[in-house]
Amino acid sequence: MITIEQEKEIGQYLSTKKLNSDLFFEIKDHFLQQISALMDEKQSNFQEAFLQTKISWSRELEMVRADALTFRKVTRIEKQTIQRRFRNITLYSIAFSLLFTGIVFIDPDLFVYFQLSLFGITLVLLGYNFIFRKMRLYSYLQLSFHPLILKNALMAMVLFTGLYFLYDSVAVVEGTQWTKFFSLYAMAAQIQLLYFNARKTNVLI
Template identity: 50%
Template sequence: MINTAQETEIIQYLLSKKLDQKLLLEIKDHFILQITNLMEEHNTGFQEAFLQTKMNWSYELEMIKADLLSTRKISRIEKDILQNRFRKMTGYALLSCVCFLIVLYIKPDLYNEVQIVAFAIIFGLSGYNFIFRKMKLYHYTQISFHPLLLKNLLVGLLVIGCTPFFFQDLKMVLSVMIKPFFLFATAVQIQLLYWNTKKVNVLI
């Protein structure tokens, strides 16, 4: 059996991997189970079983860059979880963006109302996060410069930068082209703030 001191040693090791709290607790249970099995089946001591378990998890717990546009390093297993979460967020953002563009195509005058509603939702979620101390100013800064938003900005700048080569009326073209990028960024930011209220890790 694993005693309290040994469990603390396992937790300290996992904390060094900067894991999200929920993920840390889940992996800790796996560590304890595997170490216990090794100690019972192979009649080994804790340290030897712990070392073997760390070797078994070395690939998943290897520290790598969280994203191309992030300097932070996280474990490979957490990166896989986050990237899967980001793919879903991107899909939802694209879907909502397309839906709003269809609505705006039918009723172009609604764009200002859509902006007001979007900013109201962002303001409301931000206020909720700050009031109930689910987010600090540092976290809000992280959300504002989230890789998903930065990638959207870079693609937008690239596309807009190419427009002079293909169109003459730049003012009209830009007024149309900027809308999908704004809608996508808004949908992503709303999701980031929403998941933060649920204490789901979306920051890298």
């Protein structure tokens, strides 16, 4: 039987891994079950069972870089969750950008309205995050250097550089619909990041 003090010790160990709240409680439950099973089945004392459990979870709880374009470290198990979340954000942003870039191609005047609408949504989410203290000013400033935003900027630079060398004209590059696509993508990704942050979901903000 695990005592309250022993449960606190497990919690203190897991808190050093900086897990998000949902993952923290999920892994803590696994630790409690695994330690209890070892204590009952193998007649191990708490410290022995706790050590064996930590060893068995060592790979999943190893601290690694969350993304190639950030120095922030998270546990390996949380990195997998974050990367899945990033893939979903990217797919939704691409789908949104392609759809609205196509609409803007038909009626270019709509681009300004789309930008204003997205800017308004961004302001609302920012206000919510600041008012309820889910984000600090420093975190907002860092948002411009978020891995998803940086990847978008890098892709844009590569594409525009290629178009420039291909057509040898800045005007041709600026006149393509790709500028609108990358602009819409960046705003769509930022909105999703702020939304997840408002829900206290780890998206590296």
